[in-house]
Amino acid sequence: MIKTSDxxxxxxxxxxxxxxGCKSKxxxxxxxxxxxxxxxxILNYQVTPKxxxxxxxxxxxxxxxxxxxxxxxxxxxxxxxxxxxxxxxxNGIWSSASLTxxxxxxxxxxxxxxxxxxxxxxxxxxxxxxxxxxxxxxSSGNNAIIKSTIRNISKSAKKINYYxxxxxxxxxxxxxxxxxxxxxxxxSKTDAIGHVVFPNEIILKSTDNSYVSxxxxxxxxxxxxxxxxxxxxxxxxxxxxxxxxxxxxxxNFKTILNARKLEKNAQLKAIINNRKTQFSDDMxxxxxxKSHLTLQNNWRIPxxxxxxxxxxxxxxxxWFNGFWSWDSWKHSxxxxxxxxxxxxxxxxxxxxxxxxDGFVADCVYRDTNIEKHNYRDTKPPLSxxxxxxxxxxxxxxxxxxxxxxxxxxxxxxWYNKRDHDKDxxxxxxxxxxxxxxxxxxxxxxxxxxxxxxxILKNGENAYSIDQESIDLNAYLYxxxxxxxxxxxxxxxxxxxxxxxxxxxxxxTKIQTQFYDVNDGWFYDTTLDGKxxxxxxxxxxxxxxxxxxxxxxxxxxxxxxxxxxxxxYTKVPFxxxxxxHEKFNPLKGYWRGPNWLDQAYFGVKSLRNYGFNEDxxxxxxxxLKGASGILGKGKSIRENYHPLxxxxxxxxxxxxxxxxxxxxxxxx
Numbered sequence: 001m002i003k004t005s006d007x008x009x010x011x012x013x014x015x016x017x018x019x020x021g022c023k024s025k026x027x028x029x030x031x032x033x034x035x036x037x038x039x040x041x042i043l044n045y046q047v048t049p050k051x052x053x054x055x056x057x058x059x060x061x062x063x064x065x066x067x068x069x070x071x072x073x074x075x076x077x078x079x080x081x082x083x084x085x086x087x088x089x090x091n092g093i094w095s096s097a098s099l100t101x102x103x104x105x106x107x108x109x110x111x112x113x114x115x116x117x118x119x120x121x122x123x124x125x126x127x128x129x130x131x132x133x134x135x136x137x138x139s140s141g142n143n144a145i146i147k148s149t150i151r152n153i154s155k156s157a158k159k160i161n162y163y164x165x166x167x168x169x170x171x172x173x174x175x176x177x178x179x180x181x182x183x184x185x186x187x188s189k190t191d192a193i194g195h196v197v198f199p200n201e202i203i204l205k206s207t208d209n210s211y212v213s214x215x216x217x218x219x220x221x222x223x224x225x226x227x228x229x230x231x232x233x234x235x236x237x238x239x240x241x242x243x244x245x246x247x248x249x250x251x252n253f254k255t256i257l258n259a260r261k262l263e264k265n266a267q268l269k270a271i272i273n274n275r276k277t278q279f280s281d282d283m284x285x286x287x288x289x290k291s292h293l294t295l296q297n298n299w300r301i302p303x304x305x306x307x308x309x310x311x312x313x314x315x316x317x318x319w320f321n322g323f324w325s326w327d328s329w330k331h332s333x334x335x336x337x338x339x340x341x342x343x344x345x346x347x348x349x350x351x352x353x354x355x356x357d358g359f360v361a362d363c364v365y366r367d368t369n370i371e372k373h374n375y376r377d378t379k380p381p382l383s384x385x386x387x388x389x390x391x392x393x394x395x396x397x398x399x400x401x402x403x404x405x406x407x408x409x410x411x412x413x414w415y416n417k418r419d420h421d422k423d424x425x426x427x428x429x430x431x432x433x434x435x436x437x438x439x440x441x442x443x444x445x446x447x448x449x450x451x452x453x454x455i456l457k458n459g460e461n462a463y464s465i466d467q468e469s470i471d472l473n474a475y476l477y478x479x480x481x482x483x484x485x486x487x488x489x490x491x492x493x494x495x496x497x498x499x500x501x502x503x504x505x506x507x508t509k510i511q512t513q514f515y516d517v518n519d520g521w522f523y524d525t526t527l528d529g530k531x532x533x534x535x536x537x538x539x540x541x542x543x544x545x546x547x548x549x550x551x552x553x554x555x556x557x558x559x560x561x562x563x564x565x566x567x568y569t570k571v572p573f574x575x576x577x578x579x580h581e582k583f584n585p586l587k588g589y590w591r592g593p594n595w596l597d598q599a600y601f602g603v604k605s606l607r608n609y610g611f612n613e614d615x616x617x618x619x620x621x622x623l624k625g626a627s628g629i630l631g632k633g634k635s636i637r638e639n640y641h642p643l644x645x646x647x648x649x650x651x652x653x654x655x656x657x658x659x660x661x662x663x664x665x666x667x
Contacts, residue, residue, distance in 0.1 A: 048078065089171065096168065111126045130150060139256045146229065238302065314654065330658050358412055378413075383410060387486065470524055551609060566579055572594075572602070573622070599622050625645045
């Protein structure tokens, strides 16, 4: 007969076993990188650059670094990562095919396998006797660490002789010098200095264009390994190399790699788990990982003229190595779903370039010797939308306090400097009186609605196009509502009432002046509001995106949006109707291609008015129709041919990635 005390003891033993089992499962779960797995080889980073501006492949970076890496092509026999690709000078240029090439004597690699994740890069080389595994991870925005592990895979002991050297320098103005185990890289083109730190046993010798190390001999038994790390830093004068070196010396590769995996896994978890249920298929998880990585590759830390972190439109395209205002607002909304801190810094970056009258520069650069800031025009007012979206995620009232007066001033700028006839409806314009800059201010540079536009002077450094634009005033309507909501957070009741009243009046004007009852579409008009500027374009649904249209108006607009002869193409909701005589996606830029920001505004417009089935259908068609968005390998493009789905213009484009995230999220 079992005693009660024995039963109690047995109960506690079983309970302890169960608790230990649960703890083991939880411990395993805490290091389960299942979301990170969606990013495996999601982009193709394989390229051995043959010349300094080689853009035949993509480049991986992290932590806001201004330098990036790729994998070498197998036939190159390079045992190191390609690059680094330097964004510290000349709008992006390769330093070398491989700056730290590992040479093993009497060895030829028979195979080369690669794995990339949003957290790091891995590559493995195999010969008859040896395996070389290399991993690359960023420890900071100034430094990347490469770990190499040589393993004897033969059945007998092997003596291995190896050394390091660089492949031919490709970048202009680079000069190499050495100090024991450190390689120092100066350039006449930038004030960023490169520092490469090898293991202590390595001694380097250099000329201006090359270096070589001493030879290291090691004998490895079967399955025995030799491990070492090399750090590569490219650091601007704003940062301390001595502090970075100290951090490198005190770092542990495994710890850094695990931290990156945890960081990226958590970020991917946030956007993958927040998907709308109708997009639960793994292919949508993969495209979210691709979008996340696209934004990551374009992320830059402060340097030079730039005081906050932010994102390039595309590191891959020579002329997009800067920071644009409406790109920034869009990037920030995409970022807000998984990294509100970076989203806030992106907003702050652009508002460092706000004038006293509220104007915010169109685009700015780290180094104005390469390109000058553009103060000729600003961009459509979407910043209050971005700040509001960020606030809904983290409830950071201090950020709202910081931004609110700047947003309010920016909003008022439009009415002070871009309302030619003072009727409460604004126009796009410029500060220098040029028509081209005024068209740029719309963001839709060569849209057909501006083909016959003229420029008018409003005052000193203030000019308007002679037409009132539906999208601009829809954005301003949305801004009034977002500003009212932010004012409510700050308990600024007078501002709440003011913006709410203004929004009500503007909504009526939008519904009456810009909507053509006969066509069932919203158009720009002449200044007097009496004549529509015809040509159905994506600006026609911005009133729906802003919730400024009536339900009946929205139904008419929706019918045209879902018409296959007009906007419901292979990649739906392009910039202008496919049946227009000026429709030309290959040569049009804003005269036909599908830009994913406009496509997103279109989908969101449908959702705002209850057309959710159409919105779901369009979302799927956009992502499946645009070549290379789904699946592994190809990058996300600047825009797409709406009839063929072909990717057009710049690769690795940030706002396209940001809007893919928005398309799939619950919001």
